[in-house]
Amino acid sequence: MSGQALGLAVSVFLACAVEAIEALTIVLAVGVTRGWRSALSGCAGAIVVLGAATAIVGPGLTSLPIDSLRLVVGGLLLVFGLQWLRKAILRATGLIPRHDEAEIYREEVSAARAAGALHAGFDGYAFTIAFKGVLLEGLEVVFIALTFGANQHRLGLAAAATLTAILLVALVGIAVRAPLARVPENAMKFSVGVMLTSFGIFWGGEGAGASWPGGDAALLAIVPAVLLLSLGLVRLFRTGAAEVPGATVVEA
Amino acid sequence: MKRVVELAAGIWEFVAGDDWVTAAGVILALGLTALISEDGSAWFVMPTAVALLLGFSVWQEARKRDPG
Numbered sequence: 001m002s003g004q005a006l007g008l009a010v011s012v013f014l015a016c017a018v019e020a021i022e023a024l025t026i027v028l029a030v031g032v033t034r035g036w037r038s039a040l041s042g043c044a045g046a047i048v049v050l051g052a053a054t055a056i057v058g059p060g061l062t063s064l065p066i067d068s069l070r071l072v073v074g075g076l077l078l079v080f081g082l083q084w085l086r087k088a089i090l091r092a093t094g095l096i097p098r099h100d101e102a103e104i105y106r107e108e109v110s111a112a113r114a115a116g117a118l119h120a121g122f123d124g125y126a127f128t129i130a131f132k133g134v135l136l137e138g139l140e141v142v143f144i145a146l147t148f149g150a151n152q153h154r155l156g157l158a159a160a161a162t163l164t165a166i167l168l169v170a171l172v173g174i175a176v177r178a179p180l181a182r183v184p185e186n187a188m189k190f191s192v193g194v195m196l197t198s199f200g201i202f203w204g205g206e207g208a209g210a211s212w213p214g215g216d217a218a219l220l221a222i223v224p225a226v227l228l229l230s231l232g233l234v235r236l237f238r239t240g241a242a243e244v245p246g247a248t249v250v251e252a
Numbered sequence: 253m254k255r256v257v258e259l260a261a262g263i264w265e266f267v268a269g270d271d272w273v274t275a276a277g278v279i280l281a282l283g284l285t286a287l288i289s290e291d292g293s294a295w296f297v298m299p300t301a302v303a304l305l306l307g308f309s310v311w312q313e314a315r316k317r318d319p320g
Binding site: 071074075076078079080082083085086089090093095096139197200201204205207208209210211212213218222225226229230233237 | 266267268269271274275278279282283285286289290293294295297298299302303305306307309310311313314317
């Protein structure tokens with residue numbers, strides 16, 4: 001497996017795992033509180049919509065000429081990656097609160113309890129919340145998997161990394177029947193942000209007509225440079241409530 | 253027409269998030285690279301732009317949240 005393919009697989013797997021953990025928290029909360037049938041129906045409905053979006057956008061992306069594809073994909077990955085990275089840096093510095101799955105779970109459970117009486121059969125509240133949660137988290141995954149996969153003409157590998165992450169999170173979720181609060185979610189988000197930004201710089205630059213010194217090997221310099229810049233920003237802006245990404249297990 | 257505007261706004265919100273300056277900066281940096289890359293030597297534009305954009309974005313947020 002080439003370096004770029006490995007980067008694709010790891011980035012898509014981590015991004016998907018983070019989003020799947022967030023979706024799991026929502027589905028668990030409404031499932032436990034309001035009943036599993038409607039919650040899982042909402043989850044399945046969202047997966048169908050995401051599948052349809054992938055089937056519509058995927059072939060269109062792969063049919064673009066390679067330079068245009070790299071420019072569009074590089075630009076989108078950069079904008080998206082910088083958002084992930086910025087948020088992960090701000091969380092690591094302590095400037096914004098960490099993503100707390102246990103707290104989010106408690107909030108979702110109390111909102112579900114306050115949403116009115118349960119009726120036998122279909123529960124619109126559980127369906128809608130599960131549908132929206134999975135759809136919104138899933139859209140980011142579809143976007144990342146499609147752009148990464150299409151640009152390298154490795155949609156199969158991107159799909160495999162996506163499905164592996166979803167299956168893993170689902171299996172662990174079924175086993176523990178609780179939000180995955182001990183997963184180092186911010187460190188994962190930090191890593192994905194570094195990868196998306198690095199590949200965005202590389203492909204966006206190439207798509208715009210730049211030639212990288214050393215060709216593909218330039219990525220071996222870009223990834224560590226983005227990582228060092230990000231860690232430097234964490235150090236520079238760190239507050240009392242800070243954590244260094246990867247240095248400790250962040251209770252996300 | 254209203255639906256189209258709402259859809260465009262939704263897509264922009266999804267892609268650019270709450271930091272439109274960074275999104276606009278990325279587009280400008282790509283444009284600048286395309287403009288000066290006739291001989292392919294404009295590779296330095298994107299890394300420089302990303303360093304400046306990310307640093308500015310974090311600094312701006314830090315200043316907003318912790319003015320002291």
